[in-house]
Amino acid sequence: MAGLNAFEENQETKVIDTTKKVRVGIIGTGWIADSHIISYLKQPDVEIVAGADLVPGKAEAFFKKHGVENVKCYNSDEEMIADQKNLKLDAVSVCTYNRQHAPCAIHALNAGINVLLEKPFTVTTEEAVEVMRAEKKSGKVISIGFQPRLDANMIMVKNVVQSGVLGQIYYIQTGGGRRRGIPTPFGTTFITDETAGLGALGDIGCYSLDVVLNAIGYPKPLTVTGYKSAFFGTDPNYSNYVATGHPEYAKKFEVDDFAAGFVRLEGGIILDFRIAWAMNINTPGDTIILGTKGGLRIPSTDCWNGTIGGDLILYHEVAGKQVETKIPQIFPKPGDPTNFDKKIRTFLDAVKNGTPAPVPTSQILYNQAILDHICKSSNVGHEIPVVIPEI
Numbered sequence: 001m002a003g004l005n006a007f008e009e010n011q012e013t014k015v016i017d018t019t020k021k022v023r024v025g026i027i028g029t030g031w032i033a034d035s036h037i038i039s040y041l042k043q044p045d046v047e048i049v050a051g052a053d054l055v056p057g058k059a060e061a062f063f064k065k066h067g068v069e070n071v072k073c074y075n076s077d078e079e080m081i082a083d084q085k086n087l088k089l090d091a092v093s094v095c096t097y098n099r100q101h102a103p104c105a106i107h108a109l110n111a112g113i114n115v116l117l118e119k120p121f122t123v124t125t126e127e128a129v130e131v132m133r134a135e136k137k138s139g140k141v142i143s144i145g146f147q148p149r150l151d152a153n154m155i156m157v158k159n160v161v162q163s164g165v166l167g168q169i170y171y172i173q174t175g176g177g178r179r180r181g182i183p184t185p186f187g188t189t190f191i192t193d194e195t196a197g198l199g200a201l202g203d204i205g206c207y208s209l210d211v212v213l214n215a216i217g218y219p220k221p222l223t224v225t226g227y228k229s230a231f232f233g234t235d236p237n238y239s240n241y242v243a244t245g246h247p248e249y250a251k252k253f254e255v256d257d258f259a260a261g262f263v264r265l266e267g268g269i270i271l272d273f274r275i276a277w278a279m280n281i282n283t284p285g286d287t288i289i290l291g292t293k294g295g296l297r298i299p300s301t302d303c304w305n306g307t308i309g310g311d312l313i314l315y316h317e318v319a320g321k322q323v324e325t326k327i328p329q330i331f332p333k334p335g336d337p338t339n340f341d342k343k344i345r346t347f348l349d350a351v352k353n354g355t356p357a358p359v360p361t362s363q364i365l366y367n368q369a370i371l372d373h374i375c376k377s378s379n380v381g382h383e384i385p386v387v388i389p390e391i
């Protein structure tokens with residue numbers, strides 16, 4: 001267990017060695033790649049040297065939009081990595097849709113390139129294990145793109161839990177969602193099985209799980225009872241399809257827009273979880289962590305946005321009296337690095353210093369296993385044991 005938490009989120013590199021540049025390539029130049037390049041361009045020790053996208057001309061247009069010149073563009077990750085002798089990439093950001101996470105990460109690791117892989121880790125547990133086998137063989141750094149855990153409030157949640165003030169933790173309720181928020185602004189890559197594989201589960205569910213699992217030290221999931229549905233996504237009258245003139249998306253919708261899971265974790269902890277892209281309520285509830293000495297309430301946001309919806313509240317006893325302690329929400333100050341900046345910087349530091357990945361696969365494997373086993377349990381209609389192949 002100790003190894004899982006070798007990395008401390010509040011580690012900061014004080015002085016950046018600008019004589020040592022990191023040569024970076026970007027695989028997949030869609031929506032999220034914008035956040036990666038914006039943060040890379042703020043770093044004094046990065047050279048963006050290559051990019052790849054399956055859509056011809058997309059990578060070229062992406063670099064032009066960001067004013068980055070002298071970048072070699074390719075029509076797939078494989079084409080780009082085949083040119084590694086010339087490119088001499090130190091690192092790639094894998095910003096492809098979910099189904100292309102595992103193959104792109106494996107290709108890069110096999111070529112000896114460090115990887116910052118967007119979330120969710122993969123679609124299935126088996127794919128995550130394959131990536132970890134490639135990681136082990138390569139000895140390279142692979143970090144998963146969970147920037148919300150670098151948010152000051154999420155670090156506070158972890159610090160409160162790790163301080164021991166809650167005593168022995170035995171029950172956690174977490175999740176979140178949106179009333180109407182199936183992400184189709186740029187087409188259907190989030191909703192078809194061929195590209196996404198997972199819906200709300202993989203898009204925002206993985207974050208809700210990370211908030212609590214990271215705080216409690218990522219215990220192993222043992223069994224899962226899962227449920228998923230797609231009542232909104234498959235309805236041509238879904239309000240956002242109507243508003244954007246795309247009722248045909250209903251026929252393309254092949255993933256979950258709501259999911260829930262009841263998970264037994266190692267150490268006798270119960271995790272009760274639900275997540276939604278669309279639902280007829282504002283929020284499925286605050287995150288709560290119950291322990292023998294205290295309970296923590298983490299107010300939810302109406303729409304998942306990577307932070308918390310208000311002050312944390314600690315419920316405990318002092319001298320036999322039941323009391324509540326308010327832990328004020330922390331807001332970023334102007335000029336503070338964004339969580340994305342921190343995600344990029346911590347990854348670069350790990351690459352340059354050979355230190356552990358900021359968001360290690362050894363943790364996120366359990367996150368992925370929960371998502372995947374919710375799907376598997378939902379498909380068979382009963383509780384199942386969590387099976388993770390040897391790495």
Ligand SMILES: NC(=O)c1ccc[n+]([C@@H]2O[C@H](COP(=O)([O-])OP(=O)(O)OC[C@H]3O[C@@H](n4cnc5c(N)ncnc54)[C@H](O)[C@@H]3O)[C@@H](O)[C@H]2O)c1
Pocket residue numbers: 027028029030031032033052053054055058075076077078095096097098100104118119120145146147186189202203
């Ligand atoms: N961390 C975050 O806050 C955050 C936010 C949004 C999305 N994401 C994640 O980022 C990923 C991408 O999301 P998006 O919204 O940018 O999707 P997108 O569909 O806009 O872009 C993905 C791009 O990858 C390209 N691509 C796919 N396979 C490829 C390959 N083998 N080689 C080269 N290019 C390839 C596609 O052509 C497409 O242009 C998703 O997995 C999503 O979960 C993360």
